[in-house]
Amino acid sequence: MVSDGIDRLGFLIHDVQRLMRKRFEARASGLGLSSAQWRLLVRVAKEAGVEPISVSRLVDRMEEGGWIERRADAADRRVRMIFPTEKANAAYADVKSLAGEVYEESLTGVSLEDRRILIRVLDTIVQNLTDGETSSLEKIKNTEGRAA
Template identity: 55%
Template sequence: MNTERVEGLGLLVHDAARLMRRRFEESASGHGLSAAQWRLLVRLVKAEGVAQARLAALLEIEPISVSRLLDRMEEGGWIERRPDPSDRRVRTVFATDKSREAFAEVKGMASDIYDEALAGLSAEERRTLINGLRTLISNLSDGEGAGESCKTAAKEDVS
């Protein structure tokens, strides 16, 4: 493979992610949550009752960092922590009505951002892009659970 293309790929993927993240943060800033808190919230709304340790693994951040994020989110009424019925040492995390309502609103904003980012691409080109990114993630994941983001992307409407 051409070395120039390989170097360009990393920059393109990084820049695309950075620009989409920035646009999202600008759009969602009115809710007062950081990008990390939004990522956590998205995971919770899609899979409630997740253990704190599992959230840390899904978000690829240290458990202590997740604990601090959850502390702030719990104080703000965004999440609720409950003991796991099968293991009282484990705390599971649930989205609140407040966070579900905000998620529904922000999901529409994210859809608008995706439409803007994908403007000019045909439905076929969009599918090819998504499938290519899934393959890239799968090739690099070494079985470490990156399939979660691929499954999420598979559910997104990219046409």
């Protein structure tokens, strides 16, 4: 039987994710954020307010560092929301730029059409595995659409 390589799919996706994260973390280390902190920073910057239930210690450290601020929710004073500070917004631009560089390096030699196919196929895989949840790509598209 001739293999079409599909048996390596999970390993390839995992390896690509690991290598991209490693490259990004090496470049982003000078920003003064841990990988967990920059992931939270990106989420806060994109969503403009996150309820800090499961990440309270991380949020505490980021607030102490001047990256985020807590505010009471206008609709429910019991809820505290987190928002990026100017320092975080500036770092977010750096993080986004670094991510773009790593993405470009990872896709060197891959045509624009093949890039589109890759994203479409991975998005389809995510949709197949999320049981009706919105995929990461769709969340990004929706966020970008609101910002425009």
